[in-house]
Amino acid sequence: MEDKETLLEVVNRTIVNYLSEEGADDSIALTQESDLEREFGIDSTEMICIALDIEKELGVSLKGVKFSKIKTPNDLVNAVFSCRSGTAPA
Amino acid sequence: MTRRAAITGIGVVLPETQTVAELWSRQMSGVSPIRPLSDRLRGSVVDEGGVSAAIAPRLSRKLDSFTRYALVAVQRAIDHAGLDMERLDRERCGVFVGNCFGGWRFTEAELRHLHREGPRAVSPFQATSWFPAAPQGQITISHGVKGFSKTFMADRASSLLSVAAAARMIEQGKLDAAIAGGVESTNTDFIRTAIEKLADEGDPSSPEGGFTVSEGAVFLILEEVESAARRGATVYAVIGGFAMSNAPCEADRYGADPEPMIRAMRRALGNRRPTIVMPDACGLGGPDRAEDRALSEVCGGSSLAIPKQKYGHSFGAEGAVDIAYASLMLERQQKLPAPARTEAALSTPGQAVAQAQRTRIDSILINARAAGGAASSLLLTARSL
Numbered sequence A: 001m002e003d004k005e006t007l008l009e010v011v012n013r014t015i016v017n018y019l020s021e022e023g024a025d026d027s028i029a030l031t032q033e034s035d036l037e038r039e040f041g042i043d044s045t046e047m048i049c050i051a052l053d054i055e056k057e058l059g060v061s062l063k064g065v066k067f068s069k070i071k072t073p074n075d076l077v078n079a080v081f082s083c084r085s086g087t088a089p090a
Numbered sequence B: 001m002t003r004r005a006a007i008t009g010i011g012v013v014l015p016e017t018q019t020v021a022e023l024w025s026r027q028m029s030g031v032s033p034i035r036p037l038s039d040r041l042r043g044s045v046v047d048e049g050g051v052s053a054a055i056a057p058r059l060s061r062k063l064d065s066f067t068r069y070a071l072v073a074v075q076r077a078i079d080h081a082g083l084d085m086e087r088l089d090r091e092r093c094g095v096f097v098g099n100c101f102g103g104w105r106f107t108e109a110e111l112r113h114l115h116r117e118g119p120r121a122v123s124p125f126q127a128t129s130w131f132p133a134a135p136q137g138q139i140t141i142s143h144g145v146k147g148f149s150k151t152f153m154a155d156r157a158s159s160l161l162s163v164a165a166a167a168r169m170i171e172q173g174k175l176d177a178a179i180a181g182g183v184e185s186t187n188t189d190f191i192r193t194a195i196e197k198l199a200d201e202g203d204p205s206s207p208e209g210g211f212t213v214s215e216g217a218v219f220l221i222l223e224e225v226e227s228a229a230r231r232g233a234t235v236y237a238v239i240g241g242f243a244m245s246n247a248p249c250e251a252d253r254y255g256a257d258p259e260p261m262i263r264a265m266r267r268a269l270g271n272r273r274p275t276i277v278m279p280d281a282c283g284l285g286g287p288d289r290a291e292d293r294a295l296s297e298v299c300g301g302s303s304l305a306i307p308k309q310k311y312g313h314s315f316g317a318e319g320a321v322d323i324a325y326a327s328l329m330l331e332r333q334q335k336l337p338a339p340a341r342t343e344a345a346l347s348t349p350g351q352a353v354a355q356a357q358r359t360r361i362d363s364i365l366i367n368a369r370a371a372g373g374a375a376s377s378l379l380l381t382a383r384s385l
Helices: A004-019 A036-040 A044-058 A073-085 B020-026 B048-052 B065-081 B104-117 B126-130 B134-143 B158-171 B189-200 B225-230 B259-269 B285-299 B315-332
Strands: B005-013 B093-098 B150-152 B177-184 B216-224 B237-246 B276-278 B363-370 B374-381
Touching: A004 A036, A004 A044, A004 A073, A044 A073, B005 B020, B005 B065, B005 B158, B005 B225, B005 B315, B020 B315, B048 B065, B065 B104, B065 B134, B065 B177, B065 B216, B093 B134, B093 B158, B093 B315, B104 B126, B104 B189, B126 B134, B134 B150, B134 B177, B150 B158, B158 B177, B158 B216, B158 B237, B158 B315, B158 B363, B158 B374, B177 B315, B216 B225, B216 B315, B237 B259, B237 B315, B259 B285, B259 B363, B259 B374, B276 B315, B285 B363, B315 B363, B315 B374
Parallel strands: B093 B150, B093 B177, B276 B363
Antiparallel strands: B005 B216, B005 B237, B177 B216, B237 B374, B363 B374
């Protein structure tokens, strides 16, 4: 199972790819505590799109995760880690 | 003081037509974008290239094509009207949209994902992209509009209804301005199959005429007429009246009873006789013969104009196409070339004849029908009346 640092790389890359107009965009300044809604305007439906991309990339199911509580990339990493390890979703 | 609603701006996204100038000149051109779309259907389609470039990719991928058409046409209407949305009281501005089918381009692709890969392959934007009020939602979000807004689904009468409703809200003092019109995307397998069935019903039509289909978006800016004049806006037309009537028939047919049309036209006109009538002219023998009789009874002697024949029937956008043309004729006091055929042949498209003719035009009556037997009429008048 990947460690949290690796998961953070995957999550950040997925978010940047989603936000980029064409391919990866170095100008998107994303940190692990970035507020995804307030700083990047990511709404609830877009969060689901990002979650589905992460599911495909990592082969993990995020079913049961309360996405209303996901605010930052770190929150997403913790949710993925919890689902991977079989503990209660965030 | 009686309030009246004026049309002060026009925005279009139609096949081979992106500007008001192109909309007008299309009628003097011998060229039509209509071509065979299938073995059983002829019509015209929007070139998506110009539309896609006008919307940010992150937003565009959440939307069906019909919402994209609407957003671009609305911005063009706002620009055409010279309306400063930042200075407008947007709590007293509403959005009124006519649409018939919703968003099937997006939906057909997602249905394929569903059946091939399962439910988790369906885009999360499926629900918000398909539903017919999606353009209303996106327009209000994009422009911060917070006044009463509505979407009307009434087949080819949808955007006569939407514009009439917007005008009524302005006349009643509940709004000062409105963005009103209609939109449709028909270039999809599902919609085309449904329209082929509609076009097959009734009498056989000639290969060159019959029921043709189109798509696109036309939106108008409506303002209270005195307010519009105070800010120096061009008043293209004033909404003079609207009425709708019904004589139920089969739900998937256009009525062959002239009475609903006679009632709607008389109530919209009051005691006026229109200078020009823009008929529904659906392209099916029985319904068109019924409209011939209604026109003879109510408006005998009025000239005809059928500019939408250059494109085909655009369903939710159709009424707004006619309103745009009527507004231009009223403001320019120029009559578009009449159909070259007789009034008895509403089914067959006429060829453009000569140029627009300068003539006094006081009012224009527009007809539109809905499957199931509904008939509606909207009257536009020149500002001077």
